[in-house]
Amino acid sequence: MNISLPNSVERVLLDEATIQQRVQQMADIISTDYAGLRNEEFLLVGVLKGSFMFMADLARRLTVPHRVDFIALSSYEDSAEATGAVRMIMDTRVDVARRHVLIVEDIVDTGYTLQYLYRIFGARQPASLRTAVLLSKPDQRKVEVPVDYLGFQIPDVWVVGYGLDFADRFRTLPYIAMLKPSVYSK
Amino acid sequence: MSLFNDVEKVLISETELKERIAALAAEMNAIYTDDDLPVLICILKGAFMFLADLTRHLTFRHELDFMEISSYGRGTTSTGAVRILLDLAKDVQGRNVVIVEDIVDTGNTLTYILRNFAARNPASVRVATLLSKPSRRQIEVPVDFIGFEVPDEFVIGYGLDFAEQYRNLPFIGVLKPEVYQRS
Numbered sequence: 001m002n003i004s005l006p007n008s009v010e011r012v013l014l015d016e017a018t019i020q021q022r023v024q025q026m027a028d029i030i031s032t033d034y035a036g037l038r039n040e041e042f043l044l045v046g047v048l049k050g051s052f053m054f055m056a057d058l059a060r061r062l063t064v065p066h067r068v069d070f071i072a073l074s075s076y077e078d079s080a081e082a083t084g085a086v087r088m089i090m091d092t093r094v095d096v097a098r099r100h101v102l103i104v105e106d107i108v109d110t111g112y113t114l115q116y117l118y119r120i121f122g123a124r125q126p127a128s129l130r131t132a133v134l135l136s137k138p139d140q141r142k143v144e145v146p147v148d149y150l151g152f153q154i155p156d157v158w159v160v161g162y163g164l165d166f167a168d169r170f171r172t173l174p175y176i177a178m179l180k181p182s183v184y185s186k
Numbered sequence: 187m188s189l190f191n192d193v194e195k196v197l198i199s200e201t202e203l204k205e206r207i208a209a210l211a212a213e214m215n216a217i218y219t220d221d222d223l224p225v226l227i228c229i230l231k232g233a234f235m236f237l238a239d240l241t242r243h244l245t246f247r248h249e250l251d252f253m254e255i256s257s258y259g260r261g262t263t264s265t266g267a268v269r270i271l272l273d274l275a276k277d278v279q280g281r282n283v284v285i286v287e288d289i290v291d292t293g294n295t296l297t298y299i300l301r302n303f304a305a306r307n308p309a310s311v312r313v314a315t316l317l318s319k320p321s322r323r324q325i326e327v328p329v330d331f332i333g334f335e336v337p338d339e340f341v342i343g344y345g346l347d348f349a350e351q352y353r354n355l356p357f358i359g360v361l362k363p364e365v366y367q368r369s
Contacts, residue, residue, distance in 0.1 A: 039351045048252055049275075052228070056238035059354035060344075067350045070230055070254065072272055090254060090272040094350075168249045172241035 006170065008183040013159060014152060014176040019134075020057065022151050026132060027061035030149060034100060039065035041127070043099045045092055047117070048072040049171070050106035053163040054134045054151075058104060066102075069093055073113065086116045101126040105133045106163045108147060109140035118145065135159065135176070158184050190355075192365045197341060198334055198358040207236070210314065210331050211243030214284070220247040224282040226314075227274065229299070230254035231353070232288030235345040236316040236333075240286065248284075251276050257295070266294030266325075270302075283308040288345045289317040293327035300327070317341065317358070334358075340366055 005012070034042050046055040048070050059068055074087035101121055108114050114131060121129055130148040139156040158181070160166050161173030166184060170177070198206075218224050228237040230252055241250070254272035283303060290296050296313065303311050314331035321338045336358070342348050343355030348366055352359070 046234075048272075049250060052234050052250075052252075053238045053242075056235045060235065060356040062354060065351065066354065068231060068234075068353050070234070070252075070272075072252070072275075089275075093256070093271070169247065171250055172244060172248070174242040 005177070006173075008166075008180055009160070009170070010178040010180045012175050012177050013154060013157075014162075016174045019151075019162060019175065023054070023057045023134075024061055026149050026151060027058055027063075030058075030102070030132065031061075031063040034064045034066070034102075037064060037066075037100060039067060041099055042066040043092070043094065043096060043101050044068050044104050045096075045101060045121070046070045046104045047106070047113075048090075050163040050165070051104050051134075053172070054106055055104050058132065067094065073116075086113050088120070096121055096124045096126045098125065098127050100128045101130070102149075103129070103131045105131060107135040107137065107159075108133050108145065109137040110142040111145040112143060114145040114147070115143050134162070135164075192352070192362050193342070193355070193359040194362045195360050196357050197336060197339070197360050198344075200356045203333075203344060203357065204239070206333050207239050207316075208243050210333055211240055213331055214240075214314070215243075215245045218246045218248070218282070222282045223247050223249065224284050225249045225251055225276060225278055226284045226286050227278075227303075228252045228286050229288070230272070232345045232347070233286045233316070235353075236288055237286050240314070249276070251278075253299075255295075255299070266292070266296070266298035268295055268298055277306075278303070279307045280309050282310045283312070285311065285313045287313065287315040289319065289341070290315045290327065290329055291319040291322040292324040294325060296327050296329075297325050316344070317346075 044066055069092045072090040103117055132149040133147045134151040136150055136153050137156050158179040159176050160170035160179050161176045165171040166179055226248055251274045255268040256271050257268050312330040315329055316333040318332045318335050319338055340361040341358055342352035342361050343357050343359045347353040348361055
């Protein structure tokens with residue numbers, strides 16, 4: 001189960017048990033907040049690729065009915081620096097109007113992507129619009145964005161695993177690890 | 187919880203899923219090496235939960251990509267033609283590809299997908315599916331990794347839906363007939 005740490009990994013920041021416990025807590029809170037809604041009224045929107053693992057673990061712990069949808073944004077996979085520009089490659093399958101929308105993201109750093117999603121989905125007249133984000137790097141923030149359900153605040157280090165990648169590697173580690181600076185500063 | 191009320195029975199429990207998926211991953215670990223650097227292609231939406239649990243166990247280097255497809259109208263046609271809503275972000279030419287599916291029933295959709303992939307000239311293509319319904323098969327289709335063979339019942343949960351419901355159940359269940367006969 002990815003037991004031996006890859007050479008490029010400096011150390012584990014959040015182990016599997018810690019993540020699972022926190023995701024369970026988030027699911028409990030979200031299930032309480034959205035209690036009473038019908039399946040078609042509550043929509044989880046996962047942002048690919050990074051959120052697929054968080055989405056899988058969060059969704060199966062929710063006790064409230066909901067639909068799952070995915071969107072894909074353009075990514076700059078060869079660049080270590082995130083920029084503000086985002087492009088929607090795949091939109092939601094269903095119209096979000098009058099639905100309670102919960103955006104599911106792996107990480108918020110500068111805040112640009114989340115700000116973009118707030119603008120796009122906010123303009124579509126959802127019944128409500130909130131965000132569930134596993135990780136936040138507050139030191140990286142360039143724009144203020146509200147995060148309603150947050151997993152962990154982490155320092156400004158390069159993290160991989162649990163959906164997060166470096167040049168498309170390490171995405172499926174079941175834990176979140178710090179990458180050795182020598183790997184990404186090459 | 188109302189979701190559970192519509193479940194006739196649990197066909198595959200959470201524990202059984204977990205154990206079998208770990209075993210499937212071990213099969214893949216025995217085949218692929220870091221140098222193969224396969225691309226696992228998750229067919230959305232159904233396969234996302236299977237992908238999340240399968241890939242956590244992989245010990246070889248790999249990459250992920252996603253393809254979202256949608257059938258034309260209700261159900262699958264005999265040609266298996268599907269609309270690609272999201273195509274791969276990667277060029278898979280010369281790459282080792284593993285298609286990750288939630289279920290293979292008639293085989294028509296998978297055949298269509300395999301043809302689509304063959305046109306992209308990958309080095310190799312294998313298929314991993316969580317579920318297979320052999321009694322429904324209309325066309326022979328190669329499947330390399332199968333989680334469970336299931337009878338011809340209406341299965342839901344663990345990524346599989348009925349009218350966009352029940353996807354998030356942590357087990358594979360059988361839907362009560364009155365639920366799908368209602369609509």
